[in-house]
Amino acid sequence: xxxxxxxxxxEDIAQVTKIDHEVFPTLWPPTNYKRELENRLAHYxxxxxxxxxxxxxxxxxxxxxxxxxxxxxxxRLFNYMRFFGEExxxxxxxxxxxxxxxxxxxxxxxxxxxxxxxxxxxQGIGELLLISVIDLAMELNASIMTLEVRASxxxxxxxxxxxxxxxxxxxxxxxxxxxxxxxxxxxxxxxxGSFQAHFQKVRQAYAERWKLALPKITR
Ligand SMILES: CC(C)(COP(=O)(O)OP(=O)(O)OC[C@H]1O[C@@H](n2cnc3c(N)ncnc32)[C@H](O)[C@@H]1OP(=O)(O)O)[C@@H](O)C(=O)NCCC(=O)NCCS
Numbered sequence: 001x002x003x004x005x006x007x008x009x010x011e012d013i014a015q016v017t018k019i020d021h022e023v024f025p026t027l028w029p030p031t032n033y034k035r036e037l038e039n040r041l042a043h044y045x046x047x048x049x050x051x052x053x054x055x056x057x058x059x060x061x062x063x064x065x066x067x068x069x070x071x072x073x074x075x076r077l078f079n080y081m082r083f084f085g086e087e088x089x090x091x092x093x094x095x096x097x098x099x100x101x102x103x104x105x106x107x108x109x110x111x112x113x114x115x116x117x118x119x120x121x122x123q124g125i126g127e128l129l130l131i132s133v134i135d136l137a138m139e140l141n142a143s144i145m146t147l148e149v150r151a152s153x154x155x156x157x158x159x160x161x162x163x164x165x166x167x168x169x170x171x172x173x174x175x176x177x178x179x180x181x182x183x184x185x186x187x188x189x190x191x192x193g194s195f196q197a198h199f200q201k202v203r204q205a206y207a208e209r210w211k212l213a214l215p216k217i218t219r
Pocket of ligand 1: 023113114115116117120121122123124125126127128148149150153154155156158159162
């Protein structure tokens with residue numbers, strides 16, 4: 001699927017939150033992406049469908065304690081409807097089909113999330129997101145990448161293994177709701193010759209398989 005990667009922006013929060021809720025319904029508390037974007041340690045990328053946009057209502061509900069923001073939006077909507085007798089037209093947005101992010105702590109990039117809309121899976125988007133976060137982590141001078149994944153999540157584990165992650169530990173009952181174990185995975189030093197050689201090889205294979213020049217992450 002033709003898509004491009006770019007850093008996540010404020011206007012992506014609604015779509016990313018929707019994917020997050022759909023894919024991780026039992027995650028509590030759910031991730032607050034507004035706060036994540038304000039967090040200097042956090043870095044998020046979105047994958048956008050290059051062929052289509054989505055329509056969203058112009059009035060977005062403010063989150064959290066932003067009551068004055070919400071009030072002014074309600075007021076603007078009320079004024080619009082008073083004059084035009086209908087809701088404002090929806091605005092077109094880039095269509096986010098997946099996202100991934102990590103936190104940088106010292107020299108470690110800890111993958112916090114990676115997810116693709118169910119209908120867009122198995123088309124190379126998850127792999128491209130992982131390539132992009134590894135690229136970004138290298139750019140930010142990380143030395144290793146780590147993550148936790150459910151023991152039953154064989155699809156994600158297979159993706160991680162393909163990119164050189166290996167199991168380095170097991171957290172018993174880490175996912176509290178289902179009392180499921182968490183598998184800890186890590187790369188070797190991502191600046192090492194052996195990691196780089198493997199990374200370039202799988203990257204190249206990816207580009208040939210999907211017949212594309214690997215897109216750069218736009219800002
Ligand atoms: C994991 C996930 C991001 C993969 O996204 P995707 O776009 O479908 O993945 P891709 O098409 O790029 O596949 C890349 C690799 O992932 C692995 N993979 C993806 N789906 C798989 C599946 N259903 N079964 C086995 N392996 C799978 C394979 O190694 C695959 O490589 P291959 O095509 O050479 O076999 C996606 O399944 C997802 O969003 N899952 C729900 C969220 C989640 O579990 N995130 C991980 C949290 S730790």
